[in-house]
Structures are given as structure tokens and as C-alpha cells.
Amino acid sequence: MEPTSDSGAGSGPAPQVFVLFGATGDLARRKLFPALFHLDRAGLLPETRIVASGQRPRSEEDFRDHVCRSLEEFAPEEGDARERREFAAGVSYRAASTDNGADLASLVRRTEEELGEDAERLLYLSVPPSVMEPMVRMIAKEGFDARARLVVEKPFGTDLASARELDAAIHDVMEESRVFRIDHFLGKEAVQNILTLRFASGLFEPVWNRHHVGYVQIDVPEEIGLEGRAGFYEATGAFKDMVSTHLFQLLSFVALEPPARLTAEALRDEKTKVFESLRPLDPDRVVFGQYEGYREEEGVDPRSTAETFVALEARVDNWRWSGVPFLLRTGKALRAKRRTITVGFHGPPLKMFDLADEDCEGVDELVFELTDEPEITIEVRAKRPGPDLDIAPARFVLDFARSFAGTEPLEAYERLLLDVMRGDPMLFTRADGVERLWEVCDPVLREPPEPIGYPQGSWGPEQADALAAPRGWRVSRD
Ligand SMILES: NC(=O)C1=CN([C@@H]2O[C@H](COP(=O)(O)OP(=O)(O)OC[C@H]3O[C@@H](n4cnc5c(N)ncnc54)[C@H](OP(=O)(O)O)[C@@H]3O)[C@@H](O)[C@H]2O)C=CC1
Numbered sequence: 001m002e003p004t005s006d007s008g009a010g011s012g013p014a015p016q017v018f019v020l021f022g023a024t025g026d027l028a029r030r031k032l033f034p035a036l037f038h039l040d041r042a043g044l045l046p047e048t049r050i051v052a053s054g055q056r057p058r059s060e061e062d063f064r065d066h067v068c069r070s071l072e073e074f075a076p077e078e079g080d081a082r083e084r085r086e087f088a089a090g091v092s093y094r095a096a097s098t099d100n101g102a103d104l105a106s107l108v109r110r111t112e113e114e115l116g117e118d119a120e121r122l123l124y125l126s127v128p129p130s131v132m133e134p135m136v137r138m139i140a141k142e143g144f145d146a147r148a149r150l151v152v153e154k155p156f157g158t159d160l161a162s163a164r165e166l167d168a169a170i171h172d173v174m175e176e177s178r179v180f181r182i183d184h185f186l187g188k189e190a191v192q193n194i195l196t197l198r199f200a201s202g203l204f205e206p207v208w209n210r211h212h213v214g215y216v217q218i219d220v221p222e223e224i225g226l227e228g229r230a231g232f233y234e235a236t237g238a239f240k241d242m243v244s245t246h247l248f249q250l251l252s253f254v255a256l257e258p259p260a261r262l263t264a265e266a267l268r269d270e271k272t273k274v275f276e277s278l279r280p281l282d283p284d285r286v287v288f289g290q291y292e293g294y295r296e297e298e299g300v301d302p303r304s305t306a307e308t309f310v311a312l313e314a315r316v317d318n319w320r321w322s323g324v325p326f327l328l329r330t331g332k333a334l335r336a337k338r339r340t341i342t343v344g345f346h347g348p349p350l351k352m353f354d355l356a357d358e359d360c361e362g363v364d365e366l367v368f369e370l371t372d373e374p375e376i377t378i379e380v381r382a383k384r385p386g387p388d389l390d391i392a393p394a395r396f397v398l399d400f401a402r403s404f405a406g407t408e409p410l411e412a413y414e415r416l417l418l419d420v421m422r423g424d425p426m427l428f429t430r431a432d433g434v435e436r437l438w439e440v441c442d443p444v445l446r447e448p449p450e451p452i453g454y455p456q457g458s459w460g461p462e463q464a465d466a467l468a469a470p471r472g473w474r475v476s477r478d
């Protein structure tokens with residue numbers, strides 16, 4: 001997707017000093033180093049020096065080994081051992097804390113001088129929510145902010161008050177146009193296809209409303225459990241980790257009105273209007289769960305009430321969506337990993353064929369699978385080949401492989417890192433939208449439901465199925 005005007009995107013990005021706070025963490029090893037490595041090998045990365053930082057001192061050699069191991073584990077298909085070592089050799093490491101970043105700051109200045117005077121500084125905050133605001137203050141104190149772009153990882157505070165404090169701290173040191181609040185789900189190819197399908201063709205928009213759509217489901221079950229992130233997860237939980245962030249961002253792409261122009265501000269204005277129209281959540285329409293065995297995980301409080309599963313119903317109170325339930329679900333240690341958006345259309349108004357009553361109630365579903373190689377299908381009914389008029393479910397499949405042979409999709413972080421370097425904020429979230437989302441979530445934060453236990457490998461607590469009645473969760477039906 002190419003922005004048309006106010007995004008600030010230029011030609012090729014300038015050389016970058018990429019300062020990664022939280023470089024010893026899970027996100028860095030799982031996604032960020034593999035993304036940078038891939039961009040580098042694909043020739044898409046401008047000349048870049050990575051300056052990595054965690055709170056504990058480590059030797060540079062030790063950290064480079066850590067980078068190589070991360071690449072081996074999370075990008076096994078990419079390059080060979082020599083290329084991994086060469087990439088890691090370009091990474092430097094300095095410890096920094098929220099109180100002291102002096103060593104790191106002087107390394108960044110030296111690196112910048114080596115890279116030349118047109119070098120740009122990119123500060124990436126991949127640290128837990130509790131550390132964000134003090135880290136921003138430290139960055140200001142050490143003078144890191146000069147000419148920098150700042151990338152802030154979700155969840156952007158943990159409630160309305162803390163989000164406002166974080167924004168205030170950021171705006172003390174940097175203007176909003178330099179701030180990139182990253183939600184990597186918006187970098188996924190299939191998510192951008194929601195916009196193209198809706199607005200680059202005339203087929204869907206006329207039926208994209210309450211008259212034709214019966215429900216929307218945004219369903220992101222995960223098979224993985226804690227993956228050693230107890231510290232982060234105990235303080236954050238599934239609701240703030242996934243729902244108030246990724247799942248609501250996806251909802252905004254499904255629900256937004258056509259922007260007047262394809263510019264970053266016009267698109268983000270429309271997203272914010274969706275958030276403004278969201279009804280504050282009703283805790284009676286929210287189910288929390290916790291997988292059995294969670295309390296025995298290393299680092300978890302044996303009496304923890306952290307939720308590892310959330311299912312809820314959201315309502316967008318505007319003329320387009322009035323009466324249409326938006327059902328959101330996510331959780332850890334579930335039966336399958338999926339990231340699926342389903343738009344369920346009303347069935348035919350009259351029973352012409354010999355179908356059961358429930359089959360007339362909306363099996364026409366448009367399904368987006370948010371995989372790196374996007375999959376978009378439409379579930380309808382068709383005649384089963386043969387002598388009788390047998391009706392059976394069948395699907396249209398968007399044939400990306402044939403339509404776009406020879407092209408390679410970018411993984412979400414790859415795409416978004418490039419966007420930051422190009423100065424294009426279109427796929428990043430804005431402070432007003434984030435603050436409104438915390439208002440919408442406030443009733444649940446104040447009155448969180450008691451998490452209900454569920455077996456690992458299941459679809460979560462049964463109580464979540466009632467939310468999606470009568471048809472149930474599409475992903476559980478597959
Ligand atoms: N993990 C994931 O899959 C995803 C995570 N995110 C977001 O990324 C961010 C980081 O998450 P994740 O990597 O999982 O978290 P981790 O807990 O795995 O890592 C946290 C990182 O922050 C550093 N850190 C913690 N406290 C301090 C401090 N007081 N001063 C300096 N550094 C500190 C840690 O350093 P040290 O190791 O030295 O303690 C570590 O490098 C979060 O905002 C999360 O929401 C977003 C998308 C996906």
C-alpha cells in the first residue's frame with residue numbers, strides 16, 4: 001500500500017542507527033532480529049548499525065552469540081551460519097537502565113559519527129509497559145532524542161491514566177510526528193487486504209453494513225503458553241496483551257468508513273471514529289479464562305488471577321454497524337494457532353432449496369487468515385456435482401500464488417520497520433485512538449471477570465461459546 005501524500009515517506013531511507021531497548025527480550029529474539037536479518041539479506045535495509053541494550057551487563061561476544069542463536073531458532077530458513085555471524089558482528093551491546101544510559105548514549109553518538117552526517121537515529125522501545133515511561137524520561141535526560149524517531153511497543157500504558165502519562169512523557173521530548181506506536185498485527189499482509197478488498201473493488205462495500213452482515217468474529221487463538229515470559233504476562237494478561245491492542249486494531253480496519261484520501265491522517269481519523277463509536281465493554285459479555293497448569297509455570301504466582309484467555313462481545317454504535325456483534329477471542333495454550341477474521345453475511349431470505357433452518361441463517365462467510373502468506377476465502381453453498389441437486393458448503397479462494405507469482409510477502413515486523421525508516425506512519429496507531437480504547441476497556445479493567453479454568457489444548461472455557469451462539473466460533477468449527 002503506497003501512501004499518497006501526508007505520510008512523509010521519501011525515496012530510500014537514510015542510513016540508520018537502530019537503538020534497540022529490550023534487546024535481550026522475547027520480542028527481539030523472536031521477531032526483531034529475524035526481521036532485520038531478512039531485510040538485510042533481501043537488500044531492503046539501508047546501511048544500518050544496531051546498538052542493542054538490556055538492563056544487565058553482557059559482553060558483546062556473548063550478545064552476538066545470542067543474536068545468532070535467535071536467528072537459528074526463529075529464522076531457520078534464512079541464510080547460513082556465516083551470514084548469521086556476519087550480521088551479528090554488526091550488533092553492539094551496552095547495558096542501560098531507566099536511571100542510567102550514559103554509556104549507551106556515548107556509544108550511539110560514536111556510531112552515528114562513523115555512519116556519517118545524514119545518519120538517522122531510530123529508538124525502539126521493546127520493554128515491558130511498566131518500564132516505558134521511565135525509559136522515555138531517561139532517553140530525554142541522556143539526550144538520545146535529538147533527531148530521532150521513537151518506536152513504542154504496545155500496549156501503550158495499562159489504562160487511560162497511564163497511557164496519558166506515557167503520551168505526556170513522550171510529547172515532552174518529541175513531537176507526535178516522530179512517534180511510531182507499533183501494533184504488528186497492522187503490518188500483516190492480509191490486514192492491509194481488508195482495505196484493498198473493501199475500497200479497491202466495488203464488490204463488497206455495498207454489503208459491508210448491518211443490512212447484510214450478521215456478525216464479525218476476530219479470533220486469535222494461540223497454541224503456545226508462556227514461553228518464559230512470566231514477568232511480562234503476570235503483569236499484563238491476555239486482555240491488555242492482545243485485546244485492547246491487536247484485536248481492537250483489527251476491528252477498526254473492518255469497521256472504518258472509507259477515508260476521504262489514502263493518507264496516514266485520513267485513515268487514522270477514520271480509525272479513531274470507530275473507537276469513538278465503540279460502546280464501553282459490558283463485563284457481563286466478557287469471559288476470562290486461565291489454562292490449567294498456568295499457576296505452576298516458572299515465575300507465576302501460585303495464586304495468580306492473570307487471565308490467559310479472553311472472549312468478548314463489542315458493539316460499534318454507528319449507523320453502519322448498529323446491532324452487529326463483533327466477537328473477539330484470544331488465548332494461550334489453546335487447540336490451534338489461528339489469526340482469523342470472519343465476516344458473516346445473512347443467509348437467503350427464502351428457503352428455495354432443501355436446507356435445514358439453521359443453514360439459512362448465515363453460513364456465507366468472508367474469511368481472512370492473517371498468515372504471512374495471506375489467505376482470503378468466501379464460504380458459500382454450491383451444488384455437489386452429480387445427478388441430484390445436492391447443496392453443500394464450498395469456497396472461493398483468492399489465488400495469491402497465481403495472481404502474484406514471483407513476489408514474496410514481507411512479515412509484519414519487516415514491513416513496519418521499513419515504514420518507520422521511511423517515515424510513513426500510516427500503519428501505526430495514534431495517541432487519541434489509544435486513549436479512547438482504554439476508555440472503552442475501562443469497565444473490564446475496573447471489574448475484571450473471574451478467570452475460569454480450561455484444559456490446555458481446548459478452545460477455552462465453555463462459557464465463551466454462549467457469546468457466539470447460535471453458530472459458534474467459526475475457527476472452532478473448522
Ligand atoms: N514477545 C512477543 O511476542 C511480543 C511482544 N511485544 C511487546 O514487546 C515489548 C517487550 O516484550 P517482550 O520482549 O516479550 O518482554 P521480555 O520480558 O521478554 O523482555 C523485556 C526486555 O526489557 C528489558 N527490561 C526490562 N526491565 C528493564 C529496565 N528496568 N531497564 C532496562 N531494560 C529493561 C529486559 O532486559 P533484561 O533481559 O536485561 O532484563 C528485556 O530486554 C512489550 O511491550 C510487549 O508488549 C509485542 C509483540 C509481540
Ligand SMILES: O=C1O[C@H](COP(=O)(O)O)[C@@H](O)[C@H](O)[C@H]1O
Nearest residue numbers: 184185222224241242246339412
Ligand atoms: O503481541 C503479541 O503477539 C504475539 C502473537 O503475534 P503473532 O504475530 O505471532 O501472531 C503473542 O504471542 C504475544 O503474547 C503478544 O505479546
